[in-house]
Amino acid sequence: MGTTLREIIYVIGGGIIGDKPFKAVQTGGPSGGCLPASHLDLPVDFDSLTRVGSMMGSGGMVVMDEDTCMVDVAKYFLSFTQAESCGKCPPCRIGTYQMLQIMERITTGNGRHGDLQRLVQLGRMVQKGSLCGLGQSAPNPVLSAIKYFRVEFEEHIYDNYCRSNVCSGTGVYIINQTECIRCGLCKEACAFDAVRETYDKHYIEKEYCQKCKACYTACPVEAVKIRKQSVTRLEEQFRVPEEHLEVLENRAKIRLKDLLERKTGKIVKCTLSCKVSDAIIKMDGLDVGSMLVFDNDDNLVGIFTERDAMKCFTKGIAVRDVPIQKVMTKNPITLDVSTDIGIAVNLMSEKKIRHLPVTEDDRVVGLISYRDLVTYLLPEVAFVASQ
Amino acid sequence: MFAKSEEIRGHYTGMSEVLTEGHMAKGMLIHELQEIQKAHNYLPAEELERLAERLNISLSEVYSTASFYKSFHFKPRGRNIVCVCMGTACHVRGASKVLDALSNEFCIKPGETTEDLTVTLETVGCVGCCGLAPVVTVNEEIVGEVDVRKTADVINIVKNRNMPGG
Numbered sequence: 001m002g003t004t005l006r007e008i009i010y011v012i013g014g015g016i017i018g019d020k021p022f023k024a025v026q027t028g029g030p031s032g033g034c035l036p037a038s039h040l041d042l043p044v045d046f047d048s049l050t051r052v053g054s055m056m057g058s059g060g061m062v063v064m065d066e067d068t069c070m071v072d073v074a075k076y077f078l079s080f081t082q083a084e085s086c087g088k089c090p091p092c093r094i095g096t097y098q099m100l101q102i103m104e105r106i107t108t109g110n111g112r113h114g115d116l117q118r119l120v121q122l123g124r125m126v127q128k129g130s131l132c133g134l135g136q137s138a139p140n141p142v143l144s145a146i147k148y149f150r151v152e153f154e155e156h157i158y159d160n161y162c163r164s165n166v167c168s169g170t171g172v173y174i175i176n177q178t179e180c181i182r183c184g185l186c187k188e189a190c191a192f193d194a195v196r197e198t199y200d201k202h203y204i205e206k207e208y209c210q211k212c213k214a215c216y217t218a219c220p221v222e223a224v225k226i227r228k229q230s231v232t233r234l235e236e237q238f239r240v241p242e243e244h245l246e247v248l249e250n251r252a253k254i255r256l257k258d259l260l261e262r263k264t265g266k267i268v269k270c271t272l273s274c275k276v277s278d279a280i281i282k283m284d285g286l287d288v289g290s291m292l293v294f295d296n297d298d299n300l301v302g303i304f305t306e307r308d309a310m311k312c313f314t315k316g317i318a319v320r321d322v323p324i325q326k327v328m329t330k331n332p333i334t335l336d337v338s339t340d341i342g343i344a345v346n347l348m349s350e351k352k353i354r355h356l357p358v359t360e361d362d363r364v365v366g367l368i369s370y371r372d373l374v375t376y377l378l379p380e381v382a383f384v385a386s387q
Numbered sequence: 388m389f390a391k392s393e394e395i396r397g398h399y400t401g402m403s404e405v406l407t408e409g410h411m412a413k414g415m416l417i418h419e420l421q422e423i424q425k426a427h428n429y430l431p432a433e434e435l436e437r438l439a440e441r442l443n444i445s446l447s448e449v450y451s452t453a454s455f456y457k458s459f460h461f462k463p464r465g466r467n468i469v470c471v472c473m474g475t476a477c478h479v480r481g482a483s484k485v486l487d488a489l490s491n492e493f494c495i496k497p498g499e500t501t502e503d504l505t506v507t508l509e510t511v512g513c514v515g516c517c518g519l520a521p522v523v524t525v526n527e528e529i530v531g532e533v534d535v536r537k538t539a540d541v542i543n544i545v546k547n548r549n550m551p552g553g
Contacts, residue, residue: 026475030475060475060517062475062476062479062517064479068479073478073479076475076478077475080512
């Protein structure tokens with residue numbers, strides 16, 4: 001009691017197999033949830049664990065490295081507690097089932113915007129409305145995974161990508177031509193006729209690929225790569241060859257956090273009751289293109305941009321009288337501060353948005369605009385174009 | 388009143404003074420079910436009907452008790468029970484891949500038995516050997532650290548058990 005997690009894992013436990021980097025440790029059974037590396041110096045006792053949202057439980061610990069998908073693990077724990085639910089109270093019986101349905105969609109590449117908010121909402125409802133300890137702790141793994149590993153959830157939902165290559169149905173499958181030894185095992189393994197062979201290469205036909213991972217598992221030299229959609233788009237648009245793509249990927253591994261550090265200026269915000277005309281005047285005065293709207297509990301509830309102002313004009317809204325609540329875009333898309341900018345670029349192009357609030361631990365910590373991204377990427381694009 | 392009232396009384400000895408016939412009959416239910424399962428390897432429908440009559444309990448009550456417990460089976464089970472552990476440690480070490488491989492090999496889904504009653508494939512929450520993850524038990528025999536090679540070993544163990552003289 002009182003020994004730190006770091007000591008237990010590395011000194012007593014002997015460290016991680018293969019010396020792989022630590023990702024998370026799960027304490028106290030399925031309801032305990034996972035703790036990230038930032039909590040490695042936490043002493044193991046009842047109070048400290050409860051304070052960070054976990055629990056001691058049976059005292060067991062499972063350590064996870066980069067080959068574990070946190071979204072998959074959260075789904076796994078939830079499926080266990082959902083199956084064990086006795087069914088007496090509706091919040092637990094129906095709530096856990098619905099949460100599981102959402103998690104199933106996310107892990108098979110069918111996540112939708114709004115899923116994270118729904119999961120948090122359902123999770124809190126199940127916790128409050130359940131009669132027994134099972135229901136009260138069943139949403140813990142999902143809620144704590146969203147809190148500490150939000151970036152992985154967002155990668156699954158917005159970029160259809162699983163960074164640990166665990167979830168089937170995610171990612172874009174490519175055969176690396178320099179590593180491929182032309183053995184043909186991938187073609188044998190593919191049940192969907194997606195792996196094709198020509199006289200000089202084996203390649204994967206994207207329309208047929210079901211992302212089942214059969215070829216990925218079958219390849220003896222690991223030449224089948226699972227890529228992010230945002231990166232393959234770059235390849236298609238700029239015709240960057242496979243080898244240069246890796247270089248570009250590494251140089252573009254900057255996160256939104258790094259971009260925010262280069263920005264000056266605070267977030268421009270207002271409350272729900274602010275009048276539209278006042279908002280527009282403020283935005284014009286500060287020469288910004290968007291305004292974030294917060295409720296009384298300081299939660300982000302909406303965004304008001306130049307486009308929304310245009311809509312007000314065409315609809316003839318009485319801007320001096322109407323509160324911004326009525327015309328703002330509700331539930332804006334946000335991204336976690338540790339997300340790759342590649343995902344942000346992809347998302348903003350696809351959804352036609354130019355301003356993206358950035359969150360860290362449930363708080364809004366900044367705003368990224370399309371201009372910020374382009375300013376950073378311009379030298380990179382120029383470099384690629386010159387090659 | 389009961390066909391084997393002495394048998395029931397004998398089972399309860401001293402307590403039979405205090406308990407009613409009805410209570411004693413209901414109390415024997417699980418014990419009787421376990422005996423039937425031990426003899427037949429599952430709970431045949433005809434045996435359950437006969438049990439209901441002997442103890443003067445409704446058939447629905449017999450089924451409602453039997454179906455509550457996972458250890459009572461209503462279909463015949465295979466000679467070899469292959470059980471894949473799906474606990475946390477085993478899960479992160481690839482238990483689902485092992486389960487898929489075994490499921491494909493025997494052509495049955497988890498929880499089912501092969502047609503020739505040789506293998507039943509099951510999953511369990513945790514065997515308790517997390518240091519050996521992923522774990523597969525074959526008839527109480529524990530096979531730890533199951534990778535591709537060991538999965539083939541497991542399949543061979545089962546196939547050998549089914550050979551005459553094995």
